[in-house]
Amino acid sequence: MAHGSRIEPATEQSHLRDLTDADFEKFRRIIYETAGITLNEGKKELLRARLGKILRKRGLTSFTDYLAEIENDDSGDEITVLLDAVSTNVTSFFREPDHFRFMESTVLPALAAARNQTGARKVRIWCAGCSTGEEPYSLAVTLRETLPGIEGWDVKILATDISTRVLQIARNGLYAGDKFKTMPSPVVNRWFVPAEVHGEGGYYRVQHAIRKMVTFAHLNLHADYPFKGPFDAIFCRNVMIYFDRPTQETLVNRYHRYLAEDGYLFIGHSESLNSIAHPFKYVRPAVYRKTGAASAERKGPSA
Ligand SMILES: C[S@@+](CC[C@H](N)C(=O)[O-])C[C@H]1O[C@@H](n2cnc3c(N)ncnc32)[C@H](O)[C@@H]1O
Structure with a gap:
């Protein structure tokens, strides 16, 4: 998997704050088209926080770099990682008894x-x-x-x-x-x-x-x-x-x-x-x- 350019931790936070509307739209489209999951405007912050963790782990500088990784991956593994990050998994034993x-x-x-x-x-x-x-x-x-x-x-x-x-x-x-x-x-x-x-x-x-x-x-x-x-x-x-x-x-x-x-x-x-x-x-x-x-x-x- 080809990772994008890497940055020093000191500058990381400011870069990660920047999830542009255009990139948010692209993530939203991929998630909807792949899994049927709809993310409204209000979910932008949640997406930024969750995907920010993936970026940090990989040392990526921007959400655009991460989008490129997803788009260039033919195996489907990147989509799985993305969906893992956005899915809500709350559950419990005998829920709704x-x-x-x-x-x-x-x-x-x-x-x-x-x-x-x-x-x-x-x-x-x-x-x-x-x-x-x-x-x-x-x-x-x-x-x-x-x-x-x-x-x-x-x-x-x-x-x-x-x-x-x-x-x-x-x-x-x-x-x-x-x-x-x-x-x-x-x-x-x-x-x-x-x-x-x-x-x-x-x-x-x-x-x-x-x-x-x-x-x-x-x-x-x-x-x-x-x-x-x-x-x-x-x-x-x-x-x-x-x-x-x-x-x-x-x-x-x-x-x-x-x-x-x-x-x-x-x-x-x-x-x-x-x-x-x-x-x-x-x-x-x-x-x-x-x-x-x-x-x-x-x-x-x-x-
Ligand atoms: C909130 S949990 C519900 C778990 C359990 N059914 C319950 O009621 O406690 C929703 C689950 O649906 C899964 N999910 C969301 N979209 C999906 C899709 N397109 N295909 C399969 N599973 C999906 C999520 O990964 C998540 O684990």
Whole structure:
């Protein structure tokens, strides 16, 4: 990778303060065209701060030099670094717990009854935008705690994200003790083991029984998908919030094609499908279902 000219640390700060409107526009375009993520004017400072770290690390003098590195890189690695820097990865175990309760009370018992009847004991879930892994591991725990005889089932949770940095943390499966505040301790003790890592509050490692249910993969939701589905449920929560309406609409309609008949789509509670055209049936807050009678017209809550 060819780096641009290097500077002395004393002059670095003033150079890095200078993210011109033209360069900001170029970054915005690249990020939108690659990942569908929209950055409004208000995000200029955030972008300057985050990309400034990359510039400092590489000894680059300007954002223009960094843009040139991205534009001259055919491998796609530079784009990945850029997207790693701009993505927002906030997540937690059993975030928005109502969804996990609904899985436990309704989705999984119905699935178990249906699949036990046919003998095809198989479950496929896609966690799209899984961040550092807390969401897919929470799903795996829910399945373990809910599906009787799960050892005899073929269960796979596909967990994907555009950020290689978060995927590394997710695959590692090691979390600080304070991350488990939202989980009852018997559940923590069943599925996580104290790790030999020093740090305040201790660390826990995801048990093998949970880990083996989840496959992590790098995937841009905006690109082609190297799988067909169908999935019984897709969790895409707190991801589409960063996309504009046309991008959300394309994605949601794509999810419809990747779901099994009667499959569920879970979105974040602060998100809504109200203003986009989609064929889903509204079930409850932030939960939608693919039904046989689905049509292309918008079906949402009356609110
Ligand atoms: C705020 S986190 C949400 C994590 C989790 N779903 C939750 O609700 O707790 C959003 C995640 O979406 C990912 N993301 C953003 N744009 C993406 C894209 N185009 N393709 C795949 N993942 C994307 C980010 O990297 C980030 O990890």
